[in-house]
Amino acid sequence: xxxxxxxxxxxxxxxxxxxxxxxxxxxxxxxxxxxxxxxxxxxxxxxxxxxxxxxxxxxxxxxxxxxxxxxxxxxxxxxxxxxxxxxxxxxxxxxxxxxxxxxxxxxxxxxxxxxxxxxxxxxxxxxxxxxxxxxxxxxxxxxxxxxxxxxxxxxxxxxxxxxxxxxxxxxxxxxxxxxxxxxxxxxxxxxxx
Numbered sequence: 802x803x804x805x806x807x808x809x810x811x812x813x814x815x816x817x818x819x820x821x822x823x824x825x826x827x828x829x830x831x832x833x834x835x836x837x838x839x840x841x842x843x844x845x846x847x848x849x850x851x852x853x854x855x856x857x858x859x860x861x862x863x864x865x866x867x868x869x870x871x872x873x874x875x876x877x878x879x880x881x882x883x884x885x886x887x888x889x890x891x892x893x894x895x896x897x898x899x900x901x902x903x904x905x906x907x908x909x910x911x912x913x914x915x916x917x918x919x920x921x922x923x924x925x926x927x928x929x930x931x932x933x934x935x936x937x938x939x940x941x942x943x944x945x946x947x948x949x950x951x952x953x954x955x956x957x958x959x960x961x962x963x964x965x966x967x968x969x970x971x972x973x974x975x976x977x978x979x980x981x982x983x984x985x986x987x988x989x990x991x992x993x994x
Contacts (some may be wrong), residue, residue: 812876814868842883889934
């Protein structure tokens, strides 16, 4: 393989939405990287990246609120988080696949090993992280006021609106209706969960 044909996959922490993808893509193009693709959590760059380019890239990402990931363990944990965020916030009609299968399809690794790595390093489980992301999605949908609680429950694959309400209250300390009518509709950014 010629030097110019090298492909580098860089992993980026805190990419959680389409605007993040656009911001990273803009930075990479500004710094004259040959961008093949950018998606949540990673970018594919053609050609070699020297130490100075990597430093410039890390600094530029940091200014945007992102972080370049080099450590394998940290990178895998971020890939798990990115997969959960994608599953909850950006996958429509994901009723036919469960979370563990989705994560395995994204990371191509054994779910038990991924779950252990996540739990050992994050002081929470993938399941609890998933629930926290679902609760944030419920908050978002409640704040829009366009869907009933039953519709939200269906959209997010809850077995019932009662189960959604119970889980919501367990995480937030209030029911969905209390949350909706309160002035303290405190939503968290996806990367802070």
